[in-house]
Amino acid sequence: FGGITKGLLEVKNMKRKIVGISISMMLTLTALSLSASSYETSENIIYVDDDFLVENATHKKTIQAGVNAAQPGDTVFVYNGTYYERVTLTKTINLTGEDKNSTIIDGSNQRESALLINSVDVIVSGFKFKNGWYGGIESKSADSQIIGNVFEKCSPGLLIYNAYGN
Numbered sequence: 001f002g003g004i005t006k007g008l009l010e011v012k013n014m015k016r017k018i019v020g021i022s023i024s025m026m027l028t029l030t031a032l033s034l035s036a037s038s039y040e041t042s043e044n045i046i047y048v049d050d051d052f053l054v055e056n057a058t059h060k061k062t063i064q065a066g067v068n069a070a071q072p073g074d075t076v077f078v079y080n081g082t083y084y085e086r087v088t089l090t091k092t093i094n095l096t097g098e099d100k101n102s103t104i105i106d107g108s109n110q111r112e113s114a115l116l117i118n119s120v121d122v123i124v125s126g127f128k129f130k131n132g133w134y135g136g137i138e139s140k141s142a143d144s145q146i147i148g149n150v151f152e153k154c155s156p157g158l159l160i161y162n163a164y165g166n
Contacts (some may be wrong), residue, residue, distance in 0.1 A: 016083060042123050044058070048060050048066040048077065050083060067089060067112050068090075068094045072093065076095050081103065081104070085105070086110060086112055086116070087115045094122075095125075098119050100125075101128060105127055105129050105136075107154070111134060112138075114131070114154065115136065115137045116140070117137065119142065120141050122160045123145045127149045129149060135155070136154035136161035139158075142165045146158065
C-alpha cells in the first residue's frame with residue numbers, strides 16, 4: 001500500500017500545481033487584457049479639415065468643432081488650410097497642426113485673440129497664428145506647452161497672464 005499511497009499523493013500534488021499554474025495564468029492574462037484595453041482607449045484623435053465633405057464623430061470641418069468633440073486627453077489634429085475662427089480651449093487636449101507654415105488660424109482682426117487657452121495642461125503645436133488683434137494666443141491657464149508655432153500680424157504674438165508653469 002505504501003507505493004499506492006505515495007503515487008496518490010504525487011497525483012494530488014500535481015493537480016494542485018496545475019490548478020495553481022492555471023489560476024496564475026488566468027490572472028496574468030486578465031491583467032494584460034485590462035492594461036491593453038485601457039491603453040487603446042486612453043487617447044482618441046479628432047481630425048479637422050475644412051475640405052471634409054461629411055462630418056462625423058472623428059472628422060470635423062472647424063477647429064472649434066473638433067475641440068468641442070474631444071474629451072480630456074484627446075488630440076485634435078488639424079490638416080493644412082486656413083481656418084477663419086477664434087478657438088477656445090476649455091479642456092486638457094493636444095491641439096496639433098499638420099505644418100506650422102500652412103496650418104493657419106486666422107483671427108480676422110476681431111477684437112480678441114485667435115486662440116484662447118482656458119484649461120490646464122494643454123499642448124498647442126504646429127500652427128501659424130495670424131491677424132490676432134489681442135494676440136495670436138492668449139493663455140489664462142497653467143502648465144500648458146506652446147511649441148513650434150509661428151505668429152504673423154498678431155499684437156502681441158503670445159499673451160500669458162495669471163498663469164504659471166507655461
